[in-house]
Amino acid sequence: GENVEQHPSTLSVQEGDSAVIKCTYSDSASNYFPWYKQELGKRPQLIIDIRSNVGEKKDQRIAVTLNKTAKHFSLHITETQPEDSAVYFCAPLQGAQKLVFGQGTRLTINP
């Protein structure tokens, strides 16, 4: 099965600074790499994803980079804002049907 680890488990940054969360996985056959955001008391929501034929994808202030050789992918948030405070999960796909969620990273944006 897929082993997934996220680092760091907690991250605190000043508003306006950048945040980076890294996810390592074990299944070399994984080909889809999403990031989910979960605000306090809310449902997980997909914020960005990347497929294995692409090295980087950007959507406004968020970006995801993928290193398939090293089996890790990272979430980058620039110009952080208070509403970015949440728990972020990576969830690489195992097989075609199963997302394996990391343990989550609690991101706090300090005003």
Next chain:
Amino acid sequence: DTAVSQTPKYLVTQMGNDKSIKCEQNLGHDTMYWYKQDSKKFLKIMFSYNNKELIINETVPNRFSPKSPDKAHLNLHINSLELGDSAVYFCASSQGVSLAKNIQYFGAGTRLSVL
């Protein structure tokens, strides 16, 4: 209008009881899921159904029994509730089984507390 809706939102019950959580999606999706999120925020797949057929069944005690009467509904019945069942249970759905091609949408969650 809610795309994936779960009821109830909160459920407080005694150990040993039997309870059900209901999930409905109005997105016309073929595939539905149940996830468990424990107190440490670990989010794990429990079951997945595609067109009413079970396709993923993780290592879950058989006290948990999913039922899909039609592809828009996936209910979760739990027998003989234990303290360790306390968690938030999320229902989700996707258009198809291939999650590399189909986004998964989550319901708002059901917070189950077993006393």
